[in-house]
Amino acid sequence: TGPDGRIYVAQVTGSQISALDLSTGVVETVSAKGGDIIAPDDGAFADDGTLYATEVMDGRVSARDSAGRTRVLRDDLPCANGITV
Structure with a gap:
């Protein structure tokens, strides 16, 4: 879960990161395919x-x-696989 309360999904073969708002069901692309983060496998947030x-x-x-x-x-x-902060 991110600091905004959304669930973040690393999509390694989709080469993007999406955020899911459980209260609305809306999915937003946070790091798009073809962007700076390539084939994300895992993610973690700092304070x-x-x-x-x-x-x-x-x-x-x-x-x-x-x-x-x-x-x-x-x-x-x-x-590189898995990360914690």
């Missing part, structure tokens, strides 16, 4: 709202801040 994601296909860990800016933290972690 400041930053979303950290592992990218299993390219061995990366990326961070997406609450303003939507993404940066690659590491790109040398083969088969």
Whole structure:
């Protein structure tokens, strides 16, 4: 669950991250296919709202801040899978 109460879904083969609002049923694409986060496998939020994601296909860990800016933290972690903050 994200800081906004939505459930976040990492879609490795869909190459995107979506957020599901359980109260409305609305699904929003948070990190779109073809965006900065490629093949996200897992995600976790920090207290400041930053979303950290592992990218299993390219061995990366990326961070997406609450303003939507993404940066690659590491790109040398083969088969990166799972993350906690």
